[in-house]
Amino acid sequence: MSENIPAVQQFETLLQGNHVAPDSLARMLQELAYQDYGLFFTNLSKVPKDLLAEVILALPLSLFKEAVSMLPHKKLADVISYLESDKATDFIQRLERVEPQVREAIYPLLHPKQQEQISRLSQYRSDEAGAYMQTELLWATTGEHIAEIKEKLKVFKKHKAEMPLIKLFVTDKEGHLVATVHFSDLLLFEDEKTLAEVIDALPSHKSLSVRDHTLITEVTKLFREFDLAMVAVVDSENRLQGCIVFDDIYDLIFAEEEAQAFKMSGTKQEAEEESLLSAQRHRLKWIFINLGAILIAASVVNFFRETIEQLVALAVLMPVIAALGGNVGNQAVTVTVRRLALGETSWQYAKEILSKEIYIGVINGVIIGLIVGTVAYFWFQIPMLGVVIGLAIIINLSIAGLLGSLLPLTFKHFDIDPAIASPLLLTTATDAIGFFVFLGLAKIMLF
Amino acid sequence: MSENIPAVQQFETLLQGNHVAPDSLARMLQELAYQDYGLFFTNLSKVPKDLLAEVILALPLSLFKEAVSMLPHKKLADVISYLESDKATDFIQRLERVEPQVREAIYPLLHPKQQEQISRLSQYRSDEAGAYMQTELLWATTGEHIAEIKEKLKVFKKHKAEMPLIKLFVTDKEGHLVATVHFSDLLLFEDEKTLAEVIDALPSHKSLSVRDHTLITEVTKLFREFDLAMVAVVDSENRLQGCIVFDDIYDLIFAEEEAQAFKMSGTKQEAEEESLLSAQRHRLKWIFINLGAILIAASVVNFFRETIEQLVALAVLMPVIAALGGNVGNQAVTVTVRRLALGETSWQYAKEILSKEIYIGVINGVIIGLIVGTVAYFWFQIPMLGVVIGLAIIINLSIAGLLGSLLPLTFKHFDIDPAIASPLLLTTATDAIGFFVFLGLAKIMLF
Numbered sequence: 001m002s003e004n005i006p007a008v009q010q011f012e013t014l015l016q017g018n019h020v021a022p023d024s025l026a027r028m029l030q031e032l033a034y035q036d037y038g039l040f041f042t043n044l045s046k047v048p049k050d051l052l053a054e055v056i057l058a059l060p061l062s063l064f065k066e067a068v069s070m071l072p073h074k075k076l077a078d079v080i081s082y083l084e085s086d087k088a089t090d091f092i093q094r095l096e097r098v099e100p101q102v103r104e105a106i107y108p109l110l111h112p113k114q115q116e117q118i119s120r121l122s123q124y125r126s127d128e129a130g131a132y133m134q135t136e137l138l139w140a141t142t143g144e145h146i147a148e149i150k151e152k153l154k155v156f157k158k159h160k161a162e163m164p165l166i167k168l169f170v171t172d173k174e175g176h177l178v179a180t181v182h183f184s185d186l187l188l189f190e191d192e193k194t195l196a197e198v199i200d201a202l203p204s205h206k207s208l209s210v211r212d213h214t215l216i217t218e219v220t221k222l223f224r225e226f227d228l229a230m231v232a233v234v235d236s237e238n239r240l241q242g243c244i245v246f247d248d249i250y251d252l253i254f255a256e257e258e259a260q261a262f263k264m265s266g267t268k269q270e271a272e273e274e275s276l277l278s279a280q281r282h283r284l285k286w287i288f289i290n291l292g293a294i295l296i297a298a299s300v301v302n303f304f305r306e307t308i309e310q311l312v313a314l315a316v317l318m319p320v321i322a323a324l325g326g327n328v329g330n331q332a333v334t335v336t337v338r339r340l341a342l343g344e345t346s347w348q349y350a351k352e353i354l355s356k357e358i359y360i361g362v363i364n365g366v367i368i369g370l371i372v373g374t375v376a377y378f379w380f381q382i383p384m385l386g387v388v389i390g391l392a393i394i395i396n397l398s399i400a401g402l403l404g405s406l407l408p409l410t411f412k413h414f415d416i417d418p419a420i421a422s423p424l425l426l427t428t429a430t431d432a433i434g435f436f437v438f439l440g441l442a443k444i445m446l447f
Numbered sequence: 448m449s450e451n452i453p454a455v456q457q458f459e460t461l462l463q464g465n466h467v468a469p470d471s472l473a474r475m476l477q478e479l480a481y482q483d484y485g486l487f488f489t490n491l492s493k494v495p496k497d498l499l500a501e502v503i504l505a506l507p508l509s510l511f512k513e514a515v516s517m518l519p520h521k522k523l524a525d526v527i528s529y530l531e532s533d534k535a536t537d538f539i540q541r542l543e544r545v546e547p548q549v550r551e552a553i554y555p556l557l558h559p560k561q562q563e564q565i566s567r568l569s570q571y572r573s574d575e576a577g578a579y580m581q582t583e584l585l586w587a588t589t590g591e592h593i594a595e596i597k598e599k600l601k602v603f604k605k606h607k608a609e610m611p612l613i614k615l616f617v618t619d620k621e622g623h624l625v626a627t628v629h630f631s632d633l634l635l636f637e638d639e640k641t642l643a644e645v646i647d648a649l650p651s652h653k654s655l656s657v658r659d660h661t662l663i664t665e666v667t668k669l670f671r672e673f674d675l676a677m678v679a680v681v682d683s684e685n686r687l688q689g690c691i692v693f694d695d696i697y698d699l700i701f702a703e704e705e706a707q708a709f710k711m712s713g714t715k716q717e718a719e720e721e722s723l724l725s726a727q728r729h730r731l732k733w734i735f736i737n738l739g740a741i742l743i744a745a746s747v748v749n750f751f752r753e754t755i756e757q758l759v760a761l762a763v764l765m766p767v768i769a770a771l772g773g774n775v776g777n778q779a780v781t782v783t784v785r786r787l788a789l790g791e792t793s794w795q796y797a798k799e800i801l802s803k804e805i806y807i808g809v810i811n812g813v814i815i816g817l818i819v820g821t822v823a824y825f826w827f828q829i830p831m832l833g834v835v836i837g838l839a840i841i842i843n844l845s846i847a848g849l850l851g852s853l854l855p856l857t858f859k860h861f862d863i864d865p866a867i868a869s870p871l872l873l874t875t876a877t878d879a880i881g882f883f884v885f886l887g888l889a890k891i892m893l894f
């Protein structure tokens with residue numbers, strides 16, 4: 001029966017392929033779970049055991065929970081043993097969160113060496129480089145000969161076939177990082193040379209390293225700026241602790257960007273993935289926060305009740321003011337948040353951003369103001385109403401440009417993430433100010 | 448005098464450092480340009496010539512134009528010669544766009560080999576893998592011995608010191624890709640072995656390759672899914688054309704994400720970078736498109752003018768309806784657009800997204816509706832008004848959840864980018880529907 005289901009066929013084709021990406025398998029399983037939990041479980045059991053833990057780790061949190069609850073403890077401990085240290089730590093921490101009893105039961109079943117790695121990596125906060133490093137790496141001391149390295153390499157390749165090998169880390173006898181050497185460099189030296197000799201012969205052997213407590217966002221920046229493939233992670237005394245590799249960086253860049261997109265709308269990826277309930281609650285929190293601001297905007301309108309009573313056309317045009325202010329303000333917010341994400345913060349830069357956004361707000365305000373003013377004139381046949389809405393749009397869009405850049409800049413100045421719900425707050429601010437300007441002008445100029 | 452300016456000092460410190468990232472230098476120069484064009488030019492001239500072209504390429508388009516206009520043609524051709532083929536092509540294409548005469552003048556001054564590379568790479572569309580590949584790469588045929596490879600490697604390292612060396616591409620005599628071999632693998636074989644023997648001895652030597660006409664977004668997905676460091680690019684007959692390397696992928700992932708964020712707000716990165724005028728025009732275009740929709744929302748209000756005349760409190764509560772609908776709808780849009788970006792498109796998946804968003808919309812609608820209904824009751828002392836606004840919010844937020852997911856899903860179904868201005872269109876749609884529901888309910892229930 002299951003042969004008729006295209007998703008199952010696709011899943012099996014993926015499994016038979018030469019290159020199996022755990023992410024793709026996880027995504028197919030997720031699709032199957034939407035159709036039928038039974039299909040999810042039967043196909044999960046088809047995944048080879050050396051990939052299984054990685055596939056489970058790539059599932060959304062709710063399915064992760066299902067998968068780990070289904071597997072016998074011994075099997076679970078077995079499949080975790082195939083994970084690299086950073087992923088094993090991630091797996092155990094996630095287990096701690098969703099199934100603490102399972103975590104308690106399987107932890108003692110792990111190899112003592114893996115336990116030791118996990119407990120070491122667990123000490124790092126989730127925003128520190130240490131939390132993302134692999135502790136399995138090929139390293140050697142300056143006294144070793146090329147011939148010895150070749151032997152080490154053979155052993156390493158046998159046990160860690162999946163690990164990317166780009167550079168060899170070289171330390172002194174106490175484990176302090178001395179250099180990193182490309183394998184293509186080693187190829188050019190004779191077996192009897194020591195690493196110290198190799199390093200001396202190479203024009204530039206110095207390598208960038210990062211501290212284990214460095215923020216991971218700084219590390220991803222470093223990878224992008226210096227086109228790194230791999231970087232050593234050292235402790236405060238420059239002792240080699242592990243390394244961070246390009247493949248983690250792909251996911252980190254993607255995750256950082258994704259987190260920002262979510263934040264801007266008052267949502268949160270972890271909450272969305274955890275469960276329907278947590279997604280709903282996290283979103284509600286931001287709407288609550290914004291609700292206060294919305295009621296202020298409503299109070300502004302309330303203040304002008306008599307004016308609206310005199311001319312209801314004003315109420316008809318209010319949504320135009322609000323929507324345009326929100327549009328223009330959010331364009332400014334998006335552009336400013338992205339520019340701030342690139343790291344510029346000087347006063348000169350802020351001045352440049354502000355003047356750009358105000359300029360665009362004024363120009364587009366004048367163009368749109370003239371158009372809407374004309375439309376309103378023909379619609380309601382009240383010349384002065386056209387002038388009032390036109391003026392109000394010019395003023396409101398100029399303020400929207402100002403606020404759209406000032407809001408993220410101010411957040412950044414006080415070290416608050418400028419992406420957090422900026423568009424939500426901005427929309428309400430331009431609503432309140434826009435209504436005040438529009439209804440205020442109407443009160444003065446129309447009656 | 449310039450010693451007093453911190454940005455100049457920073458710039459000079461960067462230049463003296465061991466590792467100079469062209470991106471950082473370009474960013475510092477940009478800061479200097481905001482302060483003073485003179486500072487920009489004097490510091491640009493301090494950049495070493497082997498980095499200069501890359502730094503200029505990393506500048507925003509307006510400063511790129513300034514920089515290329517300032518440099519003598521011979522110098523410009525000279526610094527371009529230090530670029531890898533993909534970047535050289537990018538440079539010439541950008542020059543074509545902003546200074547066609549300069550492009551005409553310097554192109555003949557380039558090395559014939561570089562001209563040939565550029566004209567080959569220029570044939571690819573900017574969304575194809577071929578446009579992002581480097582044609583400089585180390586390759587060898589199956590008949591070559593390890594000793595020969597070592598000689599090739601020495602020459603390559605001398606001339607292309609900056610190129611990352613991770614894998615050796617192996618082809619047959621006609622240039623068809625046969626395998627890719629890690630340098631760490633080569634280290635374990637004797638000088639007299641041929642590559643054919645090496646390949647036979649390795650457990651798994653098959654490698655992923657991509658077609659030159661494959662979409663670059665597919666390639667970045669491949670890098671992420673399979674944790675690739677480097678991939679060969681082949682033509683329709685599997686002949687090796689070039690390779691794409693991890694460092695390009697960092698920038699591509701970042702650029703794809705950035706483009707999406709911009710698109711969602713109706714802005715465009717290229718337009719923002721090109722000039723103030725192009726930024727302002729591109730933003731205006733989207734506001735124009737939205738303006739039509741906004742006027743429809745205003746017409747809905749106009750339809751209920753008499754109802755508002757009877758009770759102006761309705762006008763006071765209208766902004767609450769609009770802002771809440773926009774907030775909830777945009778949360779749904781953001782989450783849905785991100786999920787669609789991950790590639791799921793099946794009907795099962797769409798159903799799952801829709802039901803999730805409607806569920807959250809209903810729950811949060813009920814909670815917020817009850818709160819606002821109570822507030823409105825105490826504020827205006829009209830019990831039925833509380834009921835009307837409460838009910839309207841419940842209905843509107845449910846619809847916002849539905850629309851917030853349906854809109855991107857529909858775009859995706861018709862192969863339109865779901866990110867394009869979805870939030871703009873959504874906000875206006877929830878405005879119009881929200882006003883219709885709220886004022887319609889008021890008309891029926893209040894009078």
